[in-house]
Amino acid sequence: EPEVTQTPSHQVTQMGQEVILRCVPISNHLYFYWYRQILGQKVEFLVSFYNNEISEKSEIFDDQFSVERPDGSNFTLKIRSTKLEDSAMYFCASSEIRASETQYFGPGTRLLVL
Amino acid sequence: DAKTTQPPSMDCAEGRAANLPCNHSTISGNEYVYWYRQIHSQGPQYIIHGLKNNETNEMASLIITEDRKSSTLILPHATLRDTAVYYCIVRVPYGGAQKLVFGQGTRLTINP
Numbered sequence: 001e002p003e004v005t006q007t008p009s010h011q012v013t014q015m016g017q018e019v020i021l022r023c024v025p026i027s028n029h030l031y032f033y034w035y036r037q038i039l040g041q042k043v044e045f046l047v048s049f050y051n052n053e054i055s056e057k058s059e060i061f062d063d064q065f066s067v068e069r070p071d072g073s074n075f076t077l078k079i080r081s082t083k084l085e086d087s088a089m090y091f092c093a094s095s096e097i098r099a100s101e102t103q104y105f106g107p108g109t110r111l112l113v114l
Numbered sequence: 115d116a117k118t119t120q121p122p123s124m125d126c127a128e129g130r131a132a133n134l135p136c137n138h139s140t141i142s143g144n145e146y147v148y149w150y151r152q153i154h155s156q157g158p159q160y161i162i163h164g165l166k167n168n169e170t171n172e173m174a175s176l177i178i179t180e181d182r183k184s185s186t187l188i189l190p191h192a193t194l195r196d197t198a199v200y201y202c203i204v205r206v207p208y209g210g211a212q213k214l215v216f217g218q219g220t221r222l223t224i225n226p
Contacts (some may be wrong), residue, residue: 004157042218093214
């Protein structure tokens with residue numbers, strides 16, 4: 001069964017450093033998403049992406065964040081200058097363009113900013 | 115998107131049916147009910163969704179009341195691996211890249 005994959009599974013970085021989180025969505029999906037979950041808190045929407053453009057972004061998704069689809073398979077989330085409060089699980093999701101548009105999630109990247 | 119209300123926690127014995135309720139009294143006519151679950155800190159896993167008819171798949175059944183103001187997710191024979199946080203989410207499924215809004219969900223514990 002096709003699935004969303006994410007790399008790395010864990011990332012430790014120093015405050016102020018740039019990180020890139022990578023996702024490979026399901027191959028025939030055209031909508032892509034990033035969510036995050038701070039330890040003990042709810043899953044929060046960050047951004048959605050379609051046709052090489054951001055469709056919607058949340059207040060969390062400030063100028064420090066960017067997304068890109070650099071080739072036909074990868075979807076990346078870049079945090080330019082990490083802060084302590086960026087420590088969280090980051091989940092990528094993808095969905096088809098059809099009536100149900102069910103989103104399927106990857107296993108996540110655990111980011112720890114020291 | 116309509117707001118949902120779920121009990122914060124529930125327990126169920128292994129092998130029994132787990133029935134997880136969700137209230138969505140402000141649901142509008144074109145909004146679907148989706149259920150996801152999250153085991154530990156893994157990515158949310160899609161379970162099932164429906165509009166107004168009851169739905170069943172290999173994982174679960176979804177019962178939606180006739181007025182659509184509430185629904186119940188049924189895990190027919192719960193196993194220890196079904197211990198997770200279950201999220202009921204209401205949203206319009208079309209219109210391009212619609213985000214999911216997660217609440218706190220119901221923490222379901224399956225006891226041996």
